[in-house]
Amino acid sequence: MTSRALAWRTVTAERPRAVLAVVGVMVIGALLFDMLLLSRGLLVSLRQMLDTAGYDVRIVASDGFPIRSAIPHASAVADEVARLPEVREVTIVRTDRAVVQIPGRRPVEVALVSLTEGAERRVWRLAAGRDLGSDVRTNSASPPAVINRGLAEALALGPGSTLRLRVIVSGAASAVPATTFEVVGVADFEFDSADEYAVATTFDAFRRARASTASDDADVILVSSKPDVESSATVAAIERRRPDVRAYSNAQLVARFDENGFAYFRQISFVLSSITLGFAFLLVGTLLTVSVNQRLGQVAALRALGLPRRRIASMLAWESAFLVGVGGLLSLPAGWALARQLDGILRQMPNIPDRMHFFVFEPGIAAWHLGLLAATGIAAAVYPVWIATRLPIAATLRLETIS
Amino acid sequence: MGPAARMLVFVILALVTVRLNADTPDTVRRDPVRLKPDTTYAPARLQADATNVKADATHVPEILLSRQLMDQARVHVGDVVTLATDADGSHATRFRVVGTYEPVPDPRKFSARRLEAHLHLPDLIALTLDPKNPESSDQVSALNLSLLNPRDAGALTAALARRLPGMGAQSTSQSGRRDDPFAVLERFHEAIALVTVTGSTAFLLALMVMRAEERREIIGILRLMGIPSRSILVEVLLEGLLIAVAGAIFGILVAVAAQGLVNRFFQWRYDTTLVFVRVTRSIAWKAVGFAVPLGVVAGLAASWTLLRRSVISLVRR
Numbered sequence: 001m002t003s004r005a006l007a008w009r010t011v012t013a014e015r016p017r018a019v020l021a022v023v024g025v026m027v028i029g030a031l032l033f034d035m036l037l038l039s040r041g042l043l044v045s046l047r048q049m050l051d052t053a054g055y056d057v058r059i060v061a062s063d064g065f066p067i068r069s070a071i072p073h074a075s076a077v078a079d080e081v082a083r084l085p086e087v088r089e090v091t092i093v094r095t096d097r098a099v100v101q102i103p104g105r106r107p108v109e110v111a112l113v114s115l116t117e118g119a120e121r122r123v124w125r126l127a128a129g130r131d132l133g134s135d136v137r138t139n140s141a142s143p144p145a146v147i148n149r150g151l152a153e154a155l156a157l158g159p160g161s162t163l164r165l166r167v168i169v170s171g172a173a174s175a176v177p178a179t180t181f182e183v184v185g186v187a188d189f190e191f192d193s194a195d196e197y198a199v200a201t202t203f204d205a206f207r208r209a210r211a212s213t214a215s216d217d218a219d220v221i222l223v224s225s226k227p228d229v230e231s232s233a234t235v236a237a238i239e240r241r242r243p244d245v246r247a248y249s250n251a252q253l254v255a256r257f258d259e260n261g262f263a264y265f266r267q268i269s270f271v272l273s274s275i276t277l278g279f280a281f282l283l284v285g286t287l288l289t290v291s292v293n294q295r296l297g298q299v300a301a302l303r304a305l306g307l308p309r310r311r312i313a314s315m316l317a318w319e320s321a322f323l324v325g326v327g328g329l330l331s332l333p334a335g336w337a338l339a340r341q342l343d344g345i346l347r348q349m350p351n352i353p354d355r356m357h358f359f360v361f362e363p364g365i366a367a368w369h370l371g372l373l374a375a376t377g378i379a380a381a382v383y384p385v386w387i388a389t390r391l392p393i394a395a396t397l398r399l400e401t402i403s
Numbered sequence: 404m405g406p407a408a409r410m411l412v413f414v415i416l417a418l419v420t421v422r423l424n425a426d427t428p429d430t431v432r433r434d435p436v437r438l439k440p441d442t443t444y445a446p447a448r449l450q451a452d453a454t455n456v457k458a459d460a461t462h463v464p465e466i467l468l469s470r471q472l473m474d475q476a477r478v479h480v481g482d483v484v485t486l487a488t489d490a491d492g493s494h495a496t497r498f499r500v501v502g503t504y505e506p507v508p509d510p511r512k513f514s515a516r517r518l519e520a521h522l523h524l525p526d527l528i529a530l531t532l533d534p535k536n537p538e539s540s541d542q543v544s545a546l547n548l549s550l551l552n553p554r555d556a557g558a559l560t561a562a563l564a565r566r567l568p569g570m571g572a573q574s575t576s577q578s579g580r581r582d583d584p585f586a587v588l589e590r591f592h593e594a595i596a597l598v599t600v601t602g603s604t605a606f607l608l609a610l611m612v613m614r615a616e617e618r619r620e621i622i623g624i625l626r627l628m629g630i631p632s633r634s635i636l637v638e639v640l641l642e643g644l645l646i647a648v649a650g651a652i653f654g655i656l657v658a659v660a661a662q663g664l665v666n667r668f669f670q671w672r673y674d675t676t677l678v679f680v681r682v683t684r685s686i687a688w689k690a691v692g693f694a695v696p697l698g699v700v701a702g703l704a705a706s707w708t709l710l711r712r713s714v715i716s717l718v719r720r
Contacts, residue, residue, distance in 0.1 A: 014616075016708075020609035027602030031595065195582065263514045267669070272595065279599075283606040290613050342594055348587045 007318030025327025033335030039269035041360040050250040055222035074218030089224040091119035110197040114206035129159030129185030143205030145181035151197035179209040284380035292384040297400030309389040324377030466498035467521040508677035611705035623717025647698025
């Protein structure tokens with residue numbers, strides 16, 4: 001009989017114990033898997049979000065990004081950047097806070113957005129009605145607006161509805177008059193979050209709403225490099241041409257978030273992964289050690305029958321492999337199910353875009369997970385193997401007989 | 404580490420002062436400095452200017468710099484530094500460093516480098532004055548209010564919103580909102596604690612089953628001697644209780660010892676005095692409340708399977 005068959009018999013002889021051990025490994029393994037998903041989840045998710053928008057460089061006013069600071073004379077900056085040989089497309093993004101006023105109801109705060117004409121398709125997907133554009137005509141004299149689905153559902157708005165909003169002027173008492181928009185479309189915005197409402201309009205209407213027709217500030221300028229140009233080359237070219245602004249590639253942005261905002265999740269992931277691995281090691285090691293101690297007579301008898309130490313060691317290693325292997329494999333689906341629950345909890349934080357997730361699967365993580373569990377199983381088997389292979393055969397058998 | 408210790412560690416993680424905020428301000432190549440005379444602040448640039456210390460030491464205004472800024476800028480008490488609110492250094496003002504301070508730990512800024520300075524209010528106003536804006540000398544970023552009755556915070560917020568459109572007021576006490584980041588994190592840690600307890604319970608049960616099996620013959624002999632199953636069960640119950648209490652106490656001791664290590668590590672990592680983990684009495688009691696019944700029930704469940712078997716099957720080899 002092979003070592004593997006012997007180990008299988010031992011494991012199946014004590015089914016309740018084996019099932020409980022496998023369940024324990026599965027639960028702990030699921031937690032380990034989730035912590036590995038969490039370690040890079042936000043970064044991967046953020047990178048995916050940034051990349052899918054189609055822009056690989058972002059221009060902001062200062063180094064203090066993401067703290068909001070307006071880029072003055074944004075149109076001039078965008079024109080200059082657009083003329084660079086590395087650049088394919090430039091989009092100016094202007095945002096402001098506003099409140100939607102509805103008679104008899106509490107005002108609803110929204111983000112008022114304006115994009116360079118033609119860039120709308122990259123930033124939102126139209127769900128109903130028409131898009132913004134130079135050719136769009138409203139039924140009334142009101143300027144057009146595209147609203148996100150959340151706002152449309154919350155206020156029961158749709159194409160043809162009117163929307164009255166007033167821009168919030170931060171830090172000062174303001175008498176900016178309200179502006180009435182006509183909703184021409186409802187869309188899913190790329191960076192939508194469940195708790196944020198958005199209203200997009202044309203640049204002219206945006207300036208009218210802010211009662212500031214001379215203002216040409218922007219929050220961010222999005223740049224798309226030509227296909228054969230590296231983002232870093234575009235960043236360097238922009239900063240050479242306009243040293244008064246800061247340009248970041250998507251990779252640089254992700255790295256900056258990694259250093260700051262996401263550091264907590266990386267740290268907590270590291271701490272919990274380490275503890276989980278240590279925990280699994282201790283528990284599997286304890287189970288195997290107790291199991292070996294209960295079978296010392298049996299092991300001594302096998303040795304007395306001529307079974308070499310190598311096979312005894314191999315048998316115990318197989319036992320560990322069965323417990324950790326089955327539990328580890330089961331931990332993948334269990335971990336994924338748990339990750340969805342934990343993701344749901346963390347996504348309750350405010351202003352988390354709908355497409356952003358804390359737990360993101362990457363094939364490499366599953367391999368890492370199984371590798372770590374395998375290493376833990378091997379390490380946990382070391383001590384029981386040492387006991388089983390070093391025990392004195394005659395003395396053990398004698399003790400077994402007289403007890 | 405026993406289940407109690409495991410559980411305690413995670414309950415601690417769940418319930419104590421681990422704080423974060425994803426939108427913490429960042430410090431970058433230009434090294435903006437936050438000036439904080441109570442509630443008014445502005446970003447500025449700092450430049451060490453030690454060459455003119457003696458010439459103007461008696462006339463330059465005073466400034467306090469945060470420990471982190473002193474370290475980064477390699478400035479010492481007595482040095483003269485130049486502060487400017489814009490990148491090109493125009494409208495710069497020189498200050499004499501008269502001391503250093505440790506910034507008040509802020510969970511929302513724990514991952515940010517606290518490059519800050521304290522100025523006298525007139526000095527700050529003079530530094531940030533915008534000649535184009537006559538109101539700039541009378542502007543502040545925020546006002547701190549102390550209410551006669553803290554329960555009036557909601558009413559005050561509403562009144563301010565009505566009377567001063569554009570102004571916002573926020574209570575410093577816990578918001579109680581479900582989407583409060585700290586409340587969300589607390590739920591996240593509690594969920595992890597629950598999963599860990601589930602895994603621990605499975606392992607604990609496996610160990611108890613093995614332990615009960617180990618004592619199969621002894622239990623069989625006791626029953627052959629006429630000792631009733633109930634007495635044996637009570638003995639198992641008391642033994643389990645003793646072990647569970649000891650395990651819980653050991654777990655709390657491990658957690659108390661570990662909190663210092665965890666705090667020191669994270670305080671070193673983020674250069675802050677913020678306390679990340681604190682074992683409070685309520686957390687300790689909660690851990691005991693979980694661990695003790697769990698241990699006792701696991702022991703009873705494992706022994707119950709033996710006590711239900713016939714005496715002959717127990718003593719058979």
